[in-house]
Amino acid sequence: xxxxxxxxxxxxxxxxxxxxxxxxxxxxxxxxxxxxxxxxxxxxxxxxxxxxxxxxxxxxxxxxxxxxxxxxxxxxxxxxxxxxxxxxxxxxxxxxxxxxxxxxxxxxxxxxxxxxxxxxxxxxxxxxxxxxxxxxxxxxxxxxxxxxxxxxxxxxxxxxxxxxxxxxxxxxxxxxxxxxxxxxxxxxxxxxxxxxxxxxxxxxxxxxxxxxxxxxxxxxxxxxxxxxxxxxxxxxxxxxxx
Numbered sequence: 659x660x661x662x663x664x665x666x667x668x669x670x671x672x673x674x675x676x677x678x679x680x681x682x683x684x685x686x687x688x689x690x691x692x693x694x695x696x697x698x699x700x701x702x703x704x705x706x707x708x709x710x711x712x713x714x715x716x717x718x719x720x721x722x723x724x725x726x727x728x729x730x731x732x733x734x735x736x737x738x739x740x741x742x743x744x745x746x747x748x749x750x751x752x753x754x755x756x757x758x759x760x761x762x763x764x765x766x767x768x769x770x771x772x773x774x775x776x777x778x779x780x781x782x783x784x785x786x787x788x789x790x791x792x793x794x795x796x797x798x799x800x801x802x803x804x805x806x807x808x809x810x811x812x813x814x815x816x817x818x819x820x821x822x823x824x825x826x827x828x829x830x831x832x833x834x835x836x837x838x839x840x841x842x843x844x845x846x847x848x849x850x851x852x853x854x855x856x857x858x859x860x861x862x863x864x865x866x867x868x869x870x871x872x873x874x875x876x877x878x879x880x881x882x883x884x885x886x887x888x889x890x891x892x893x894x895x896x897x898x899x900x
Contacts, residue, residue: 669888674852681848682809717786720757720799724782731781731800733762737870737878738836739796742789742823745887749793754824755883756786757797764805764815773805798876801838809848816843816850823883832893836881839865853892861891 676688716723721730738757742750760766760783763775767783781800789795802817819836837844844850844863853859861884870878884890 671854672858672888672890673892674854678848678852680810681852684852713786713788718795718797720759720781720783720785720797722798723785725780729780731761731778733778733781733800733803735798735876736801737796737798737872737876738819738864738881739794739867739870739878740864740881740883741793742795742883742885743793744885745890749789749791750885751789751791751793753789753793754786755789755795756784756822756824757799757819758784758822759799759819760802760805762800762803764803764817775803775805801877804841804843813848814843814846816841816847821881821883823885831895832885833895834883834891834893835862836879837863838879839863857889858892861889 676684678684714723721735725731742753742755744750758766761775761778761781763778765771765773765775765777767777767781778800785797785799787795787797799819802819804814804817806812806814817838821834821836823832823834824830837850841863844859850859850862853862864879864881867878867880870880872878
């Protein structure tokens with residue numbers, strides 16, 4: 659019989675408030691009324707589900723999964739890896755992890771991105787994988803570039819990778835962002851600055867993992883994701899905490 663999960667009081671100082679006026683988009687997107695908690699129905703809990711057959715062998719390799727035959731994208735080759743864990747550092751296996759990101763020039767591959775950096779014809783910017791029995795995942799990709807955004811006059815987003823983590827079905831989803839150690843734009847980012855304390859922000863910054871680098875090939879960064887508890891990773895679609 660499985661051991662019941664321990665209870666952890668939510669730390670309301672860990673996650674940012676929904677309304678932060680220096681982050682202009684939050685003014686329109688933040689709720690104006692008290693939030694309602696809705697229970698999942700049986701159909702949401704039991705399906706749809708996914709398995710290993712839904713994952714292509716190179717879905718987690720963004721260097722190859724969009725490139726034309728014999729070609730590769732332009733930019734700094736990196737590995738992003740880590741584990742998906744619960745609040746007690748126990749692994750969460752068979753979890754679908756998806757990422758999406760800008761290319762090396764800071765440009766996303768979608769029609770509404772009008773930044774003047776060029777599209778890379780060999781880089782799609784999306785990947786996915788399932789965690790193994792130890793909760794481990796890894797991606798090979800190109801380090802994304804910074805880009806300007808229309809918040810205030812001269813705001814720039816730090817280089818970042820978007821993460822989506824699913825539960826046992828597609829109705830259970832958490833979304834976050836990963837930043838890179840040493841990026842000076844993190845301290846200037848209005849989105850990152852909505853996070854109240856440095857410890858919570860630090861969880862979103864992936865440190866260089868020199869031991870996992872591939873010599874003469876790819877630099878590695880380590881990013882662990884904590885799903886629950888009072889010190890869980892900050893998730894954009896669950897700012898009130900988990």
